[in-house]
Amino acid sequence: MILVKDFETASAMKPEELAGRILFAQRSGGKGDRRLTFAHALEPLRKAGVAAILSEGRAPNNLPTAHTGPLRADLVAPLPLLDIGHEDAEMLKRALEQGPVTVEVINTSPISGPKSVPNVVADVRGSTLPDEFIVVGAHLDAWDFGAGAQDNGSGAATVLEAARAIRALGRAPRRTIRFALWGGEEQGLLGSRAYVKAHEGELDRTVVMLNTDYGAGAPIGWTADGRPEVVTRFQPFAKAVLQGLGGAKLGDEIRCDTDHCPFWLAGVPTLNLDVDISKYDAIHHVAADTFDKVNPASLASGAALVAVTAFALADMPERLAPRLDHASVLAHAKEGEVYDSIVFEGLIAN
Ligand SMILES: [Zn+2]
Structure with missing residues (x-):
């Protein structure tokens, strides 16, 4: 796993540094151009063969949220993007201060491909x-x-x-x-x-x-x-x-x-x-x-x-x-x- 300052910084890294790695960072979500920058950062990460992105949750008490929702599935998929609880994220950061950390990501959410939904x-x-x-x-x-x-x-x-x-x-x-x-x-x-x-x-x-x-x-x-x-x-x-x-x-x-x-x-x-x-x-x-x-x-x-x-x-x-x-x-x-x-x-x- 690599800790990155943000995904925009990571997208400027060399593809060979990214291939097969799990990236962990505070997502630079929010409104307007920050979200746009984030969206544009995803494509090079996906192309470089990043294994998964862990996005630090912002809710208190390790509450899992679905605030990755507005992040444009069409830009992210099939790269797994997972929100992790805030406290878990803090623990990972403390562990990283001690040395390299290996994380196993088990993504139980299937990526189905396009589906029809009615109005x-x-x-x-x-x-x-x-x-x-x-x-x-x-x-x-x-x-x-x-x-x-x-x-x-x-x-x-x-x-x-x-x-x-x-x-x-x-x-x-x-x-x-x-x-x-x-x-x-x-x-x-x-x-x-x-x-x-x-x-x-x-x-x-x-x-x-x-x-x-x-x-x-x-x-x-x-x-x-x-x-x-x-x-x-x-x-x-x-x-x-x-x-x-x-x-x-x-x-x-x-x-x-x-x-x-x-x-x-x-x-x-x-x-x-x-x-x-x-x-x-x-x-x-x-x-x-x-x-x-x-x-x-x-x-x-x-x-x-x-x-x-x-x-x-x-x-x-x-x-x-x-x-x-x-x-x-x-x-x-x-x-x-x-x-x-x-x-x-x-x-x-x-
Ligand atoms: Zn709604």
């Missing part, structure tokens, strides 16, 4: 503008350390509950509401990306995409991803109706880390359900993401917020906001400092 889609057809769409989505897949109860069982349940409630009204809104459960989000927004590609012809008529993927904390409101005009337009409704549900706060912070991103990049207005995430880090992508941590009242409030918002936007006489062209979207992305993430996710070419 699950259902419509409540609009009464007078059935060819215009409100898309209400959440990803259906989850990491398997826990049950994926909040990431993203709660989001999927929210979408199903909104669909049930709107159907139960017995009255269709003006526009079609399309409920979607995406496959393959954790591997790189695969389901939502495939949808946007396959439905290119409908995007001019897609009025807004609502996304829920930040856990089942108490709802706060919506964020409009760098579109202040969406916030302005939506504000009167939020004040009048969402206040009573505890979710009237509107923001315009840009995020591109979940399934709204392919829609946003295509210029479609997006709204992300904003919830209290103060307890989310403790359960996100770890064994603790189980149903007992879900507060039923918060989950129900979030579902009510999504259902009411979806119906209102589908039934408005005017559209919420226009679709933006590609150049305007890229300008927004650069202002919002998400550009490197978007390149990293492979959503646009570098």
